[in-house]
Structures are given as structure tokens and as C-alpha cells.
Amino acid sequence: MERRHIFNAGPSALPFEVLDKAQSELISYQQAGMSVMEFSHRSKEYKSIHTEAQNLLRELLEIPDEYEVLFLQGGASLQFSMVPMNFLGNKQVGNYVVTGSWSEKAYKEAQKIGAASIAASTKESNFDHIPDLSELRYSDNDAYLHLTSNNTIHGTQWRNFPANQNQTLIADMSSDILSRVIPVQNFSLIYAGAQKNLGPAGVTVVILKNDILERIPEGLPTMLDYKTHVQKKSLYNTPPAFAIYMLSLVLKWTKENGGIENFEAENKKKSTMLYETIDNSNGFYNGHAKKDSRSRMNVTFTLPTEELTQLFLEEATEEGFVGLKGHRSLGGCRASIYNAVPLDSVEALCEFMSQFHQKHNL
Template sequence: MKRARNFNAGPAALPLEVLQRAQNEWLNIEDSGMSVMELSHRSSEFEKIHNHAIQSLKDLMEIPENYEVLLLQGGASLQFSMIPMNILKDGKRADYVLTGSWSEKALKEAKKVGETAVVASSKDEQYTFIPKVEDIKLNDDAAYLHITSNNTIYGTQWKDFPETGNNIPLVADMSSDILSKKIDISKFGIIYAGAQKNLGPSGITVVIIRKDLITDNDKIPSMMNYSIHSKNNSLYNTPPTLAIYLLSLVLDWAKEQGGVEKIAEINEEKAKVIYDAIDGSDGFYKGHALPDSRSLMNVTFTLPSKEAEVQFLKEVKQAGFVGLNGHRSIGGCRASIYNAVPLSHCQDLADFMKKFQESYKATEAQTL
């Protein structure tokens, strides 16, 4: 079978090696005589898988001892509510930086819980850039500062993170760029990420949280309470066992690639190939994001006309590329080049873009 060149924004491409290993273990995991989906989540076999996934993430991201890793459900969208419910105390305000649709949604949910404030935004400029760190003015009574580290829809990404100190935790939605580059975990109070872009399949959400932010509060519903999940090693209720198993395999694969630093090198090379095709097109392709805010995970661009975009998307699909339509809210085109997308697929896309430009211009010239 010929594998698709998959540029979907999420659920996204998984490493071929991971899928092959899962296939080999499909009917008999850990010599149990069962598939992972049939294991009890209280069994020793699954406990081994579960704890291996958590430890692997700690190793890869160099997570300090004063942080806990939780494996939760509900997607990153549930964290929009869980975070303020757990750490937005009375008399405090939650500060938000708006850089796209997902940060808007996070703010919307926080407003239902308590006081909020927008301390920086690029909305008026169609989210084409990330606000400068020095332009963020935190409130003295801020409970936390929330950012979205990478914006899948608009193709922008934070290059540097605000320094907030321990008293104002920095909270980051890293759903679309976690494990794509090395970061200093100690700068953050909470990092959360849906797995379905860089970590595995949909159905599991990783939360990396500083332990002092996990406090007992019996007014919070149990499933929304970090303390409950922490005390139960993320096994308070039946977890998505298959998703956690695949998460553990993806993390093993990441180690085999050389870890986060090596993955980051490859990601930079992949992005450069496609951005070079855009920048070298004499304006035929136009990137949405300003150059200093460009994402290494989601390359967003437009063509000279709607007709050209329709033709491009038709032909690129016929050529075996998948998932290049821009988000429905803004249109255009988008190549999501997460960790599992091979460099060769990015090179193939860049080659296609150059050939399409030549053929489209030639066709236009003939009709004049």
C-alpha cells in the first residue's frame, strides 16, 4: 500500500514505525493473549504501559521533579475550563494573550469562571503575528498568564516566552507544537496539549503541571479536579487505554530519532523547504504569518486568486497529498508538518508548488 503524504492539521500523521509496531502487537500485548484495548486499566500489563508513557515524556522534555504529568481526557478544550476552575482564585484575574481562534476559545471559557483580561492581541491584524513579549503588561493581581504557543489556523508560533516568575504561572496550550523543540519547563506553571498532532492519536490530553498548583478543592467536580487525578495517577476513571499505548510508542520513536533536539533540527529543515518555495515564488504564494512569527508546524499560505487556490487544491489532492485545505474559517492552504511528517514529503510538496506555479502561469498566458 502506498502511504498518503499526510499534511492534516489533526488528527495528524503518525510515524510509520509506530503503526507497524502497533500492528505487530495488535493481538497480543505484553504476552497477555489480549490486545491493549482488552486489558483492564487496573492490570499490571497496562500499568506498565501507562507509567512508561509518563516517564518517557519526563525524560524527553526534561521535566523537573516538582512537576507532575497527568494523562486526561476531554481534549485541550476541556482544559480551557479546568485551568481557571483550579487556579483562578477569588480576587484574582486571569490574563490572556490572543493570537488566534483557540486562545479566543480559552478566554471565552475562563470568563465563565472568573475575572479575565486581555493583555495583548494581534486580532486587529488578522492574527498575522505574535505580540512582542515586552508589550505584554501583566496585571498585579493576575492568577496566571495564558498563551497558545502555536496557532494552527493562522500559522504563527511563539519564538520566545514571557518571563512571569513563580507568582504568576505561565500557562501554555501547546497542542500543536509540544515535543517539536526544546523548551525550559521551569518557565511554565502548566503546559497542556491534545495528543493528536505530535504525541499520538486523539483521545488523550497531556497536562504538565507544577505541583504547588495542585490544591485540594472539594467544590470542583471530581473529573475537573487536578488533585483527584494526581492522587489517582490519572487513573481515577477508565482512561483511553489505546491512546495511551500509542502515546508511549510515539515517545519511544521520538527517543529513537535522537530526542527533542534532533527532532527540532529536522522540523526547521522541513519548514525551510516549504517557506523557501513560498518566498521564491515572486508573490504567487503568499504566507499569512509575518516572517518573524512563522510557525514551524503549520505553514499557511494563499494563491493569487480563489480560482487558483481551487485548482491547486484539486491537483495537489490528485497528486497524493492530503489535508492541504486551509481552516474553514479563513480558507487558503495549510501544510501541517508535525514531527511524524517526513522531510521527503515536504520536499515533494515544495516541488509540486513550483511546478504548479509554472503550469498555472503558462495556462494563464495562453488564455490572454
């Protein structure tokens, strides 16, 4: 069966080679006579998969030795709570840059735990840009500064990150991790749900610097304490073994295909192609994000009328394009072009968009 052009925002496209490999090993992993889903998480077979995934992630992201790599559950949404529970101390403030729905949810969760403030917000302009670094507000009581590096719903992305050495910088990188080179050493904690560039839903990657573990208070629920997972190497309870196996396959595929530098170049090419199609349409297509904040992962745009939007989506579906409907809170259309979305799919989409424009130009 011919593969469709998958532009889902998440769960998103997975590399065909990874799916093919997983299929070949589904019933019997490396001739073991059983599936990865059937291994004990204490077995040497599973521990090998687990360790390999951690090592590959360290290699690809160039994670320094003083950082821990954890595999947790609960998605980025659980991290919204775990971060303030672990690091928002008494008489301190969690400082949040609100650039979209997910960073706003993180801020609201922090308010349930303790004091939280907004370093900057772009809500008044419907989250159409990333604030300039000079606009960020800090205080001496900040426990940390939290940001979301890429905003899937509104299609914006941080180009440069804050470099205030007096700040503990924490980032939700769920939707653009592995898509570009990032300065891991500038962050105290990075977390990412897997279902964009890392693999299928079910596992959440957390990268944290050892020195912030000292700030964690005593008495937290065991499963919500980062120290638990560091001490037990993410094996305190049964991990999402198959999701971690799939993560390891995606990481191998990333390495075999030139690593992050190659995908960064490819993602620039794909996003430039799509944005040029939008910009050269004489207003038939309109991008939501301001040009200096445009995401290379999620391209959001609108058409002149709701009727044309619905017709566009219907015809796109007939042509084999999946996942182009915009998020319900924003409307319009969205093409998510993560690492596993091939250039051929983006070229096909641009051609379809141009043909649709010619056919329905008002």
C-alpha cells in the same frame, strides 16, 4: 499500499514505524493473548504501559521532579475550563494572550468561570503575528498568564516565552509539544491534546508544578479537580488506554530517532524549505504569518485567486497530498508538518508547488 503525503492539521500523521508496531500487537500485546484495548486499567500489563509513557515524557522533555504528568481526556478544549476552575481565585483575573482561535476560545471559557482580561491580542491583524513580549499587559490581580504556543489555523508560533517570575505561566502546547526544546521549569502548567506530535486523539497530557495544587479550591466536581488525577495517578476512572499505548510508542520512536533536539533541527529544515518555496514564488504564493512569527508546524499560504486555490487542492489530491486545505475561518492552504511528516513529503510538496506555479503563473 503506498503511503500518501499527510499534511493534516489534526488528527495528523503518525510515524509509519509506530503504526506498524501497533498493528503487530493489536490482537495480542506481547503474546498476552489479548489486545491493549482489552486489558483492565488495573492490570499490571496496562500499568506498565501507563508508567512507561509518563517516564518517557519526563525524559524527553526533561521535566523536573517537582512536576506531575497527567493523562486526561476531553482534549485541550476541556482544559480551557479546567484551568480557570482550578486556578482563577476570587478577586483574581485570568490574563490571556489572544493570538488565534484557540486562545480566544480559552479566554471566552475563562469568562464563564470568573474575571478574565486580555494581556495582548493580534486579532485586528487577523492573527498574523505573535505580540512582542514588551506589549503584554499585567496586573497585580493576575491569577495566571495563559498563552497558546503555536497557532494551527493562522500559522504563527511563539519564539520566546514570557519570563516574568511573578507570573504563573500556563500554556496550551497542543500543536508544537515535542517539536522543540522548551523550558518546562518556566511554566506552572502545560497542556496538550495528543493529536499533533504525541499520538492519536483521545488523551490529553497535562504537566503541572506541585506548588500550584495548593491554590485549587474545595468543592470542584471530582473529575474537574487536578488533585483527583494527581492523587490517583491518572487512574481515577478508566483511562483512554489505547491512546496512551500509542503515545508510549510515539515517545519511544522520538527517543530512538535522536530525541527532541533532532526533531527541532528537522522541523527547521522542513519549514525553511516550504517558506523558501513560498517566498521565491514572486507573490504567486503568499504566507499569512509575518516572517518573525512563522510557525514551524503549520505553514499557511494563499494563491492569487480562489479558482487557482481550488485547482491547486484538486491537483494536489490527485498527486497523493492530503490535508492541504486551509481552515474554513482563514481559507487558502495549510501544510502541517509535525514530527511524523517525513522530509521526503515536504520535498515532494515543494516540487509540486513549484511545478504548479510554472504551469499556472499569471
